[in-house]
Amino acid sequence: MRVLLVEDDPLIADGVVEALRRSGFVADRVAGGRAACAALQAEAPDILVLDLGLPDMDGMEVLRFAKQHAAATQVLVLTARDGIEAKVRGLDQGADDYLTKPFARAELLARLRVLERRISSAPSATIDVGPLQLDTRRPDATLDGRPLSLSRREYMLLKALVENAGTIQTREVLEQRLYGWGEEVASNALEVHVHHLRKKLPEGFIRTLRGIGYMVPRA
Ligand code: CA
Secondary structure, eight states, X not given: XXXXXXXXXXXXXXXXXXXXXXXXXXXXXXXXXXXXXXXXXXXXXXXXXXXXXXXXXXXXXXXXHHHHHOTTOEEEEEEOTTOHHHHHHHHHTTOSEEEESSOOHHHHHHHHHHHHHHHHTSOOOEEEETTEEEESSSSOEEETTEEOOOOHHHHHHHHXXXXXXXXXXXXHHHHHHHSOTTOOOOTTHHHHHHHHHHHHSOTTSSEEETTTEEEOOOO
16 A cells, blocks of 8 residues: 655654554655645555645645546545644545544554555456456455465565556666655665565566566566
8 A cells, every 4th residue: 555645744744654664554755735746646646645734735725636636546634633624625525534633643544544445445456467367456466366475565566567567667666666755775675576476476477677677578
């Protein structure tokens, strides 16, 4: 699950991002509305955690933008204690949940798990490449009809490759899909995940393009 946090308060943001990453989410953070819209357009996260009080844009505008450009993204709105009106407007505009500041991180994580379950119970959409069938909405895949046991990052990597079967995926693109911005990534982390994935897949399923990246050929 990829979460984008839009929060201008660095103290809140750092704590939340750290808690999300510890809980297995891929978390990115931006500090303003414009950056949020750019990020939503570049790659829609699974969940958007949106502070409504932003320095450069009305958070409500960001919410409308998200609903237009990233319709599948679940939105959790953060409002100030006295922001009842904002809360109601947020829900009217299509927010999926809200949390009043200040909030406990455990409470935020609990709410995100509810949204995660909601996303996972949406009708499945699968991609077939040869013997592999991958569910794009939940971390499930089968090989020749048998369940494939994948770690969260192996699943995300495989998903990125099969969604773009027949196209080379550069290291940079794959690392972006696997890790949040600014997250410490060992230089060989991607290779390690590819190595583990390959042991679970037929020979030649993932091709290496030396110095460039990886590709799953179209079946
Ligand atoms: Ca704020």
